Amino acid sequence: MDKKTKRIIIFVLLAVALVIGFRQLNLQSVSDYKKEQTKVAKDLQLTPVQTSSATEEHSEKAAPSSKDPDQKTSGKDQKKTAKESSKKESKKDSKEHSNKNSSKHTNNYTNKKSNKDNKGYTNKNAKKQTRVDQKKDSSKGKHRKNTSQKNTSSKQEKEDEKEDEKKLIQCTISIICPVLADDPSAMQEAYRNYIPGDGVLLETSTVTIKEGSSVFDLLKAVCQAKDIRLDAEYSSLYSGSYVRGIGHLYERRAGDMSGWLYKVNGVIPQKGASSYKLKDNDNVVWGYTINGRGM
Numbered sequence: 001m002d003k004k005t006k007r008i009i010i011f012v013l014l015a016v017a018l019v020i021g022f023r024q025l026n027l028q029s030v031s032d033y034k035k036e037q038t039k040v041a042k043d044l045q046l047t048p049v050q051t052s053s054a055t056e057e058h059s060e061k062a063a064p065s066s067k068d069p070d071q072k073t074s075g076k077d078q079k080k081t082a083k084e085s086s087k088k089e090s091k092k093d094s095k096e097h098s099n100k101n102s103s104k105h106t107n108n109y110t111n112k113k114s115n116k117d118n119k120g121y122t123n124k125n126a127k128k129q130t131r132v133d134q135k136k137d138s139s140k141g142k143h144r145k146n147t148s149q150k151n152t153s154s155k156q157e158k159e160d161e162k163e164d165e166k167k168l169i170q171c172t173i174s175i176i177c178p179v180l181a182d183d184p185s186a187m188q189e190a191y192r193n194y195i196p197g198d199g200v201l202l203e204t205s206t207v208t209i210k211e212g213s214s215v216f217d218l219l220k221a222v223c224q225a226k227d228i229r230l231d232a233e234y235s236s237l238y239s240g241s242y243v244r245g246i247g248h249l250y251e252r253r254a255g256d257m258s259g260w261l262y263k264v265n266g267v268i269p270q271k272g273a274s275s276y277k278l279k280d281n282d283n284v285v286w287g288y289t290i291n292g293r294g295m
Contacts, residue, residue, distance in 0.1 A: 167211040169280035173222050175202035175246055176295065177288035179254075186254040186290055194248040201247045202226060204283075215262055215284055216241050216273035240274025249288055257292035 181199030184192050207222055216232070223230040228247050235242035243260050244251055251259035262273055263285045269276050278284070287295025 168208050169211045169213075169278065170206055170208050171218055171278050171280070171282045171284060172204050172206050173202070173218055173284045173286070174200070174204040175228070175286045176200050177249060179290050179295065180249070180288055186258075187249070188253045191249060191253050201228065201249075209278065211280075213278055214240075214274050215264065215276045215278060216243070218278060218284055219243070219246075219262075219273065219286060235272070238272025238274065240272045243273065243286075246286065246288075254288075254290050258288070258290050259292070260286060261289050261292075261295060262286045263295075 176199055177195060178199035180187050180195045181197065184195050187195060202222065205222060205226075207218060207225075209218055209221060220230060220232075222228075223246070229245070230243070231245040231250070232241045232243045234240070246260060261268055264276065264278075265283050285295070289295055
C-alpha cells in the first residue's frame with residue numbers, strides 16, 4: 001500500500017470513531033441544562049425539609065427510646081418485685097395451705113387413730129365381756145348339762161333297775177361227776193385228786209339272772225361266784241362257747257368220748273350251751289360223761 005491509501009484509511013477510521021463517540025455522548029441544549037439545574041435545585045430544597053422532618057420523626061421516635069430504658073428497667077424491676085412478692089405470697093399461701101392440710105391430716109389421723117383405739121378398746125372390752133358372759137353361760141350350760149345328765153342318768157338307772165327287776169329270772173344249777181366218783185381209775189392219774197368224794201362239784205344252787213341269758217351264761221356266772229375253774233373256747237360247730245373243763249376235770253382224760261354234758265329240766269338239748277336260752281325256773285345240771293351219752 002502507498003501512503004495515501006493508508007492516510008485515507010486512518011482518516012475514515014477516525015471519522016467513524018468520532019461519530020460513535022458523539023453518539024455515545026449525551027449532548028443537551030442550554031434550555032435542557034437549565035431545566036435540569038432548576039430541578040436539581042428544587043430537589044436540593046426539598047431534601048433538607050424532608051431530612052428535618054425525618055430527623056424530627058427520628059428524634060420523636062428516639063425520644064421515647066431515650067426515656068424508655070429507665071422506664072423499661074423500672075417496669076422490669078417492678079414486674080420482678082411484683083413477681084417475687086406474688087411468689088412469696090403464693091409460697092406463704094401454699095405453706096399456710098400445706099400447714100392447714102397437714103394439721104387437718106394430723107387431726108384427722110389422730111381422730112381416726114383415737115377412734116380406732118377407742119373402737120379397739122371398746123371391742124376388746126366387749127369381747128372380754130362376751131367371753132366372760134360366754135364362760136358364765138357355758139358354765140351354767142355345763143352345770144345344767146351335768147345336772148340334766150345326772151338326772152337323766154339317775155332316771156335311766158332307776159328305769160334300768162326297774163326293767164332289770166322285771167326281766168330277771170331265777171334258775172337252778174348243779175355240777176356233778178358221779179361216774180368218776182364211782183370209778184376214779186377211769187380218770188388219768190394226774191387229775192384224780194380233783195375228783196370230789198361224793199362226785200358233786202356244786203350242789204344245786206338258785207341263781208338270779210337276766211331274761212334271755214344262755215346256759216353258758218349261767219354256768220359262767222356261778223363259776224365266778226363259787227370260784228370254780230372254768231375252761232371254755234369258741235367253737236364254730238356249736239356257734240358259741242364250748243366247755244373243755246370244769247374244776248380241773250377236762251375232756252378226754254377218761255377216754256376219747258369223755259367230757260361235759262348239760263341237761264335242762266332232765267333233757268340233753270341238741271345244741272350248744274351258748275345257743276340255749278333259759279326260762280324262769282329252769283333246772284340246769286352239768287355232768288361229766290365217759291361214753292358221751294349219760295352222766
